[in-house]
Amino acid sequence: MKKCGGNLSGQLWSAVARVWLGIREWCGDAAYERYLKSQKRTTCTALLLTREQFYVEQLQKRYSRLSRCC
Amino acid sequence: MKRIGAIAIWTAIAIGGALALGKIALCRGESINATWFVIAAACCYLVAYRLYSAFISAKLLALDDTRATPAERLDDGRDFVPTNKWVLFGHHFAAIAGPGPLVGPTLAAQFGYLPGTLWLIAGSAFAGCVQDFIILFCSIRRDGKTLGEMARDEVSKRGGFIAQIAVLAIMIILLGVVALVIVNALKSSPWATFTLAMTIPIALLLGVYLRYWRPGRVLEASLIGVALVLFVVVAGQWVADSPAWARVFTLSGVALAFAIMAYGFAASALPVWLLLAPRDYLSAFIKAGAIFSLAAGILIVRPDVHMPALTKFVDGTGPVFAGKIFPFCFITIACGAISGFHSLISSGTTPKMIQREGHARFIGYGAMLLESFVGVMAMVAACAMQPGVYFAINSPPAIVGAAGDAATATISSWGYAVDSATMANLAHAVGEQTLFNRTGGAPSLAVGMAQIFSHTIGGERLLSIWYHFAIMFEALFILTVLDAGTRVGRFMVQELAGRMWKPLGRTGWIPGVLISSALIVGAWGYFLYQGVIDPLGGINSLWPLFGIANQLLAAVALVVATTILMKMGKLRWIWVTLLPTVWLVTITMTASWQKIFDPSPRMGFLAAAKMMAEQLAAGKIPAAKIAETQHLIFNQRLDAVVTIVLAGMILVLLAEALFQWTTILSKRKAAVPQESPYVATRWAAGEEGD
Numbered sequence: 001m002k003k004c005g006g007n008l009s010g011q012l013w014s015a016v017a018r019v020w021l022g023i024r025e026w027c028g029d030a031a032y033e034r035y036l037k038s039q040k041r042t043t044c045t046a047l048l049l050t051r052e053q054f055y056v057e058q059l060q061k062r063y064s065r066l067s068r069c070c
Numbered sequence: 071m072k073r074i075g076a077i078a079i080w081t082a083i084a085i086g087g088a089l090a091l092g093k094i095a096l097c098r099g100e101s102i103n104a105t106w107f108v109i110a111a112a113c114c115y116l117v118a119y120r121l122y123s124a125f126i127s128a129k130l131l132a133l134d135d136t137r138a139t140p141a142e143r144l145d146d147g148r149d150f151v152p153t154n155k156w157v158l159f160g161h162h163f164a165a166i167a168g169p170g171p172l173v174g175p176t177l178a179a180q181f182g183y184l185p186g187t188l189w190l191i192a193g194s195a196f197a198g199c200v201q202d203f204i205i206l207f208c209s210i211r212r213d214g215k216t217l218g219e220m221a222r223d224e225v226s227k228r229g230g231f232i233a234q235i236a237v238l239a240i241m242i243i244l245l246g247v248v249a250l251v252i253v254n255a256l257k258s259s260p261w262a263t264f265t266l267a268m269t270i271p272i273a274l275l276l277g278v279y280l281r282y283w284r285p286g287r288v289l290e291a292s293l294i295g296v297a298l299v300l301f302v303v304v305a306g307q308w309v310a311d312s313p314a315w316a317r318v319f320t321l322s323g324v325a326l327a328f329a330i331m332a333y334g335f336a337a338s339a340l341p342v343w344l345l346l347a348p349r350d351y352l353s354a355f356i357k358a359g360a361i362f363s364l365a366a367g368i369l370i371v372r373p374d375v376h377m378p379a380l381t382k383f384v385d386g387t388g389p390v391f392a393g394k395i396f397p398f399c400f401i402t403i404a405c406g407a408i409s410g411f412h413s414l415i416s417s418g419t420t421p422k423m424i425q426r427e428g429h430a431r432f433i434g435y436g437a438m439l440l441e442s443f444v445g446v447m448a449m450v451a452a453c454a455m456q457p458g459v460y461f462a463i464n465s466p467p468a469i470v471g472a473a474g475d476a477a478t479a480t481i482s483s484w485g486y487a488v489d490s491a492t493m494a495n496l497a498h499a500v501g502e503q504t505l506f507n508r509t510g511g512a513p514s515l516a517v518g519m520a521q522i523f524s525h526t527i528g529g530e531r532l533l534s535i536w537y538h539f540a541i542m543f544e545a546l547f548i549l550t551v552l553d554a555g556t557r558v559g560r561f562m563v564q565e566l567a568g569r570m571w572k573p574l575g576r577t578g579w580i581p582g583v584l585i586s587s588a589l590i591v592g593a594w595g596y597f598l599y600q601g602v603i604d605p606l607g608g609i610n611s612l613w614p615l616f617g618i619a620n621q622l623l624a625a626v627a628l629v630v631a632t633t634i635l636m637k638m639g640k641l642r643w644i645w646v647t648l649l650p651t652v653w654l655v656t657i658t659m660t661a662s663w664q665k666i667f668d669p670s671p672r673m674g675f676l677a678a679a680k681m682m683a684e685q686l687a688a689g690k691i692p693a694a695k696i697a698e699t700q701h702l703i704f705n706q707r708l709d710a711v712v713t714i715v716l717a718g719m720i721l722v723l724l725a726e727a728l729f730q731w732t733t734i735l736s737k738r739k740a741a742v743p744q745e746s747p748y749v750a751t752r753w754a755a756g757e758e759g760d
Contacts, residue, residue: 025157029289038147055286056343063342064561068554069411070170070244
């Protein structure tokens with residue numbers, strides 16, 4: 001029973017963590033971490049953008065094309 | 071056994087939907103509970119998703135999860151980013167859901183609740199969702215190409231050019247008309263004006279926070295911003311109660327129009343991180359919260375719908391806007407049923423972020439169903455108030471009279487009882503000076519939402535807070551479309567102008583930025599000003615123009631989809647896109663014809679211009695009004711020309727498409743869709759990219 005309860009709380013915790021990550025992804029909060037993960041596979045670390053540079057670059061791109069509908 | 075269980079459940083859902091639809095369709099002369107609308111819509115959407123979208127996925131598109139999407143093949147962590155399907159659904163829904171599905175159904179409620187509700191449900195299932203889904207699929211198969219690029223590659227160069235012009239036209243008209251909705255909501259309302267004005271310094275503060283203090287920490291900044299916005303909604307009451315401050319924030323329609331133009335210019339010319347982006351974050355959170363609260367409120371309160379199924383105004387004599395149920399119900403409700411604008415999002419960011427082809431069904435078809443559900447909720451909120459109150463709020467003074475007693479007498483004579491005391495009490499309860507002649511849809515929707523919210527939390531005591539929260543939500547929502555649209559419009563103008571003089575095309579050259587921003591703001595600002603001074607309230611002329619432009623873009627998208635399906639050899643199922651195309655062309659051309667040539671001055675642009683010109687020639691216009699009348703005549707003729715150009719573009723596009731389709735069908739040209747080559751995914755079944 002104890003083990004089952006432990007599993008349940010673990011599952012609950014993991015579900016909450018997934019929802020939290022989903023909200024961060026949805027609003028763009030996790031975009032920089034995602035960028036770092038993607039770039040570290042292919043790019044030299046010295047060429048990576050800082051968080052501030054990445055934020056401004058992303059905004060420039062997003063708002064130079066249609067991003068909101070009627 | 072499992073299969074039998076599934077069949078039983080889906081049969082029960084289908085029967086439940088049919089019964090609920092039957093209930094709302096056959097109910098006459100008595101009020102009906104809103105729960106029937108929710109059941110009808112939810113069951114129909116579930117069946118449409120389960121059956122129709124599955125049929126499209128399997129038979130038409132043959133979605134292939136073994137094929138790598140652009141997000142996987144071109145992953146750069148910036149534009150092409152494999153994204154969880156639920157997160158991408160949220161992104162896509164936030165992008166497609168604007169003020170349209172709230173305002174359109176509210177205005178169309180003048181025909182009664184039935185036509186708009188049926189069109190929202192059927193239009194989305196058979197046209198809107200189909201368009202969004204298939205265009206998303208086509209763009210995924212073409213490395214995330216835009217609608218314009220696909221139109222050029224698959225239909226013709228002229229088709230691509232028409233798509234480009236249609237986008238610019240729809241943007242200018244859309245921005246003008248949504249700005250008019252804000253002006254009408256804020257006019258003579260110090261509380262609402264103060265609240266919205268305060269969102270500008272809040273957005274600036276968040277902009278600095280996100281740029282310098284805590285770069286990119288969107289979640290925490292947005293939560294601070296939402297708390298501040300909720301505070302200013304409450305603080306607006308103190309402003310409205312103070313005679314000195316109330317005077318400062320009580321603005322006329324013309325003053326508000328110029329203030330909004332100045333805001334649009336600033337948002338376009340200022341760095342994007344300072345004003346535009348933080349406001350967008352604020353809007354996204356408040357939008358999600360308000361839509362979920364409205365859904366929960368309707369389910370908890372289960373209000374009765376008092377509007378009849380059909381009103382006498384199906385004959386075209388309605389006070390909210392002129393025009394018969396056909397075609398104007400289908401033009402007025404564009405977003406929520408089918409919106410061409412969505413095809414720009416479906417061929418914009420979403421195809422570059424999708425992980426699996428199979429997700430296109432859930433995101434493309436599913437997100438549009440959810441938007442349609444928002445439209446149904448707006449219809450319920452508008453129809454839950456007494457019809458007399460609805461018409462008193464939404465009728466312009468030129469139709470019902472400016473004085474309260476005259477307006478209530480006119481509206482009561484139509485069979486929708488209302489009296490001045492009821493309107494005065496309601497205005498007092500929501501904290502407004504008056505609710506007469508508040509055209510545009512936003513105030514009546516806010517009253518409907520506030521009544522639902524206050525029945526859930528706070529009762530009558532909080533009605534004014536809920537009303538101003540709803541107004542702030544609608545206005546913030548609209549400003550987000552306005553500032554983002556103005557900026558994109560500026561880029562389009564710069565691209566076009568750069569062909570004539572190169573420096574104007576440089577996005578970093580300050581004079582070029584200022585000139586192009588002024589041009590785009592001037593274009594939509596003219597339509598806004600025209601609406602503000604229009605004696606019929608502006609919505610009567612401008613909302614149908616917006617509907618026609620939006621449906622033109624939908625026709626472009628469906629023509630592109632039909633051409634691609636033909637090239638894929640899916641002739642047997644071509645009716646899936648062809649029937650909505652024929653329907654859209656029919657309603658758009660009929661509406662265009664009536665708006666241009668109808669002999670009634672309330673309906674036809676040319677007839678209105680002629681009537682005013684004759685009055686002017688006969689000396690019936692007072693000297694003080696001559697210049698204004700000349701201006702109104704010019705505006706009516708301008709609207710006629712714009713409608714002619716839009717209708718002409720549809721005809722040219724149709725001719726192009728018919729030529730292309732004949733060539734394909736007669737096999738004179740090899741039908742080769744311009745897809746990217748197949749590359750197998752590296753991800754195993756069920757595995758996500760990250």
